[in-house]
Amino acid sequence: MSPQATRRHPLASHLAIVGGNANPALTRALCRELKVPLTDSVVGRFSEGEIRVKINENVRGKDVFVIQPTCPPTNDNLMELLIMLDALRRASARRVTAVIPYYGYARQDRKDQPRVPITAKLVANLITTAGADRVLTMDLHAGQIQGFFDIPLDHLYAVKVFEDYLKRKRLKSLVVVSPDAGGIKMARAYAKRLGGDLAIVDKRRASPEATEVMHLLGEVKGRTCVLVDDLIATGSSLVEAAAAVQGAGATAVYACVTHPVLTAPARSRIASSPLKELIVTDTIPLDERQRHPKMTVLSVAPLLSEAIQRIHYEQSISVLFDDIPG
DSSP: OOOOOOOOOGGGGTEEEEEOSSOHHHHHHHHHHHTOOBOOEEEEEOTTSOEEEEEOSOOTTOEEEEEOOOOSSHHHHHHHHHHHHHHHHHTTOSEEEEEESSOTTOSOOSOOSTTOOOHHHHHHHHHHHHTOSEEEEESOSSGGGGGGOSSOEEEEOTHHHHHHHHHHHTOSSEEEEESSGGGHHHHHHHHHHHTOEEEEEEEEEEETTEEEEEEEESOOTTSEEEEEEEEESSSHHHHHHHHHHHHTTOSEEEEEEEEEOOOTTHHHHHHHSSOSEEEEETTSOOOTTTOOTTEEEEOOHHHHHHHHHHHHTTOOSGGGSTTOOO
């Protein structure tokens, strides 16, 4: 990958940004925010398909941040991350931080059935063994994943990004809705920051791809509702919740989802859903087949860049998520 042409900044002599192929647009945006050039590196493939990595600049003694969400194609992006971490460790970087805006393999975070793996812990072990000294991530699927790492982990929340956008829309009579019981803490944080009420969709999951809505707890009739969740894959859970909320009398239904995984059926489900707008972030890049006119993409680059600077200068990260439960 070629260096990003940006104006030199005092950070550039001590801090280095390395990016893989998972989300180059976000990597470039971070370099612009930090005013630090992208470190020249090669992240490609050998003829037989194995991943080839070479760091073309001296990073000895530098504070290096590797930008690589483990989004689809998950296995390729995860292997790129691991190999980049190994290359930087062997290049004598002073500290290597894995910046993983979207942490894949997070949905298997416990043994809820016999003979199943805990992939969230397995991936944490791989990242640590590969050479990461620290991890920076955002809106983990389950908070306990932080404890799977034996190295420091900073967990950011996209609520501030969504809060700024929603406040500019000046929505009236707002109710924040959690699409399941597990998201109550985060929904409460949104409700507190937006000055709205709280509602919960109590659902039962029929399979990993399908859900059945059971009950709606809270008053939404005649109100503007905002569903909040950490990720959307097939869209079934979010669309079912939106339909339940509209069926209970909501006048408009919005959704804020941090990670737009958006597998094949999602686009058509969003198109036919009662959602007025689906607001997501750029933790995962979207191609034209995934995008829809109902979707709005917000950038997390300003939030991540501030976190990177604070980590580099050994400053507190907690000020970036004060008053956010979980």
